[in-house]
Amino acid sequence: MRASEQALVVRDLRKRYPKVEALKGVSIALPKGEIWGLLGPNGSGKSTLLKCVAGLLQPDGGEIEVLGLPPSREAKAEIAFVPEVDTLYRWMTVRQVLDFTAAFYQDWQEETAGELLEFMRLDPEAKVSSLSKGMRARLKLILALARTAPLILLDEPFSGIDPSSRDRIVEGIIRQFKGEEQTMIISTHAVGDTEQLFDAVVFLDEGTINLQGNAEDLRTRWGKSINDLFKEVFA
Amino acid sequence: MNIDFSTSIPIYLQIIEEFKRQIATGALKPGDKVPSQRELAAQLKVNANTVQRAYREMEILGLVETLRGQGTFIRQVQEIVEETRSEMLTDLVDDFVRSMQALGLSREKTLELVGVRFQELQSGKEVEEK
Incomplete structure (x- = not known):
C-alpha cells in the first residue's frame, strides 16, 4: 500500500515565462484509478502544467505531490509522460523504437x-519516417501504455x-x-x-481553472455534454 | 451495443436505458449473460468506472445479477420488462402526438389517420409519400 490515496496533488501552481504567466495558481487533486481530461484551447497552460508535473519544468510557486512524493528522481520514475512534440527518431523502425524505449524503463x-x-x-x-501522423500517435501511446507507471500523462494525443x-x-x-493501480491525465x-473517456475534467483557461468536476455530475448539473459545455465556456 | 454519447444525459444512464430497451424488445432475455464491465467499456469506448456505475445501478434496480466467478446475467423480472415497455410506448406516443400537434392536426384527424395507416400497413399495401 502506498502512503497516499491521491495519485497527484497540485497546490497553487504558478509558472511564468518571460512574456506570459502560463499558470496563475492551479490546484487539482486526482484520486487513484481515474482518467482525467485536461481541457482548454491552445495556450491555456495545459502543456506547462503537465511538464511541471512530469518534472521537466521548474514551477515558480506552489507544490506538486506525485503519490505522496515531492518532485524527485523517485517521483519521476512513477510517471510516464508522452509529450505533444514528436520525439521519435525518424530513421528507426517501429521495433527499434520499442527496444530503444524498453532499455530506459524498468517497468517496461x-x-x-x-x-x-x-x-x-x-x-x-x-520506418518511423514512413508512418502517418495518426500511426506515429499510436506508436507514442504504446510507449506509455507498455509501462506499469502509476501516473500517465498524455499531452494532446488526439491532435x-x-x-x-x-x-x-x-x-x-x-x-x-x-484500474486502481493507474491514473491518467489526457490534455x-x-x-x-x-469525452466518454474521462472520469473527471478540468477546464483550463489562460492559466486558471474555471471549471472542474466529475464528468457525469457536470452533465447532470448543466444538462449538457462536456463537449457542449466546453464550447460554451471557450466560445 | 451501440450508443450515441453526444447527448447531455449522463453516460451511465444511457447505458442503463440501452439495456432496458434491449430487455423490453426481447433482444436480451432473462438468464442471458451480459459482457464483462471491461469488455463493454472497450466495446463502447467508455471509461470503465462509468460502466461499473451503470452495472451497479442495474443491480440495485434488479435488472441484472452478478454471480461470483460466473459473470453478470439478466434477471427474470417480468414487471421490469413490462414497466420498460410501457415507458417506451409512452415516449413513442408522446413524440408522435407532439409532432401531430406541431403540424396542427386535431385529435380526431390524428386518430383517423392512424386508423387508415394501420389498415394499410397491416394489409401490406405500399403507400407513396406525398
Missing part, C-alpha cells in the same frame, strides 16, 4: 507492448490525427488502463468524440 512490459503493437495495427518493420487512429487510441487506453483542445 514486453508482452503488453506486443499486444498493443497488434491492436494498433502497426508494422514492427515500418491532428485521423478519426480511425483517434478511435484506436481511445479503445487502446480503455483496454490497457489498469486536449478538441473534446469531440473523446
